[in-house]
Each structure stands twice: as C-alpha cells, then as structure tokens.
Amino acid sequence: MTANDSFGRLDDDDYPAYTMGRAAAMLGTTQGFLRAIGEARLITPLRSDGGHRRYSRYQLRIAARARELVDQGTPIEAACRIVILEDQLEEAQRINAEHHQRSDPAT
Structure with a gap:
C-alpha cells in the first residue's frame, strides 16, 4: 500500500481510524459508554x-x-434500539425514493 492509498482512507467513513480513548474524547463520553453500546450491538468496533x-x-x-x-x-x-430503528427507517426511505425515481418516467 502506498502513502497515497493510506491518505485516501482518511475520507472513508467506514475506516476504523479512532482508538477507543480518542473516540470517547471526541464524543465527550466514557470508554464504558462505548463498551455498553457495543454490548447492546449498536456498533461493533x-x-x-x-x-x-x-x-x-x-x-x-x-x-x-x-x-x-x-x-x-x-x-x-x-436508545440503541431507537438509533437502530432510525437507521432502518432512513435506509427504507432511501430505497423507496430510488424505486419511485426508476418507476416514474417523468423523472
């Protein structure tokens, strides 16, 4: 991997760039909170x-x-369940909008 490839990952929202300590500091929370939402399966680091x-x-x-x-x-x-449901709703709305765009010949 070249240096340019590594820098390209900085724009990747899914690249695991942050340690637990840094993530907790950025969120203004504790590492325990991050462990708890991991245990609740909201996110899997x-x-x-x-x-x-x-x-x-x-x-x-x-x-x-x-x-x-x-x-x-x-x-x-x-809270974890609400966030999961919000994410699922957003995805369903995106898929629905794409479906309507494909099926509407006027667009």
Missing part, C-alpha cells in the same frame, strides 16, 4: 492486530446519536 477497539467516523456518528438520547434520560438499551 473493529479490532487492531493487538485486539484494541477501533472506531470509524460512521460509528462515531451513531454513538453520538445514542449519547444524545441517553443524555435526555433514555435508558441505553432503548
């Missing part, structure tokens, strides 16, 4: 060769949404 958790920007956005809900008083398990 990748593991480095040494077994350390690594998070992507996409995972951090998901974690930030869960943190918002928890900060508002929602139990962590419920």
Whole structure:
C-alpha cells in the first residue's frame, strides 16, 4: 500500500481510524459508554492486530446519536434500539425514493 492509498482512507467513513480513548474524547463520553453500546450491538468496533477497539467516523456518528438520547434520560438499551430503528427507517426511505425515481418516467 502506498502513502497515497493510506491518505485516501482518511475520507472513508467506514475506516476504523479512532482508538477507543480518542473516540470517547471526541464524543465527550466514557470508554464504558462505548463498551455498553457495543454490548447492546449498536456498533461493533473493529479490532487492531493487538485486539484494541477501533472506531470509524460512521460509528462515531451513531454513538453520538445514542449519547444524545441517553443524555435526555433514555435508558441505553432503548436508545440503541431507537438509533437502530432510525437507521432502518432512513435506509427504507432511501430505497423507496430510488424505486419511485426508476418507476416514474417523468423523472
């Protein structure tokens, strides 16, 4: 892999660029919170060769949404379920919009 290939990953939302400590600091939360949402299966961090958790920007956005809900008083398990349902709804709406675009000859 060349240096240019490595730098290209910086734009990849799914690239696991952040350690647990850095991710927690960016979110203003604890490492325990990240472990808890992992245990609730909201996000599954990748593991480095040494077994350390690594998070992507996409995972951090998901974690930030869960943190918002928890900060508002929602139990962590419920917050994780809400975020999962929101994500599924967004995906279904995107697929539906694509379907309508393909089936409408006027567009």
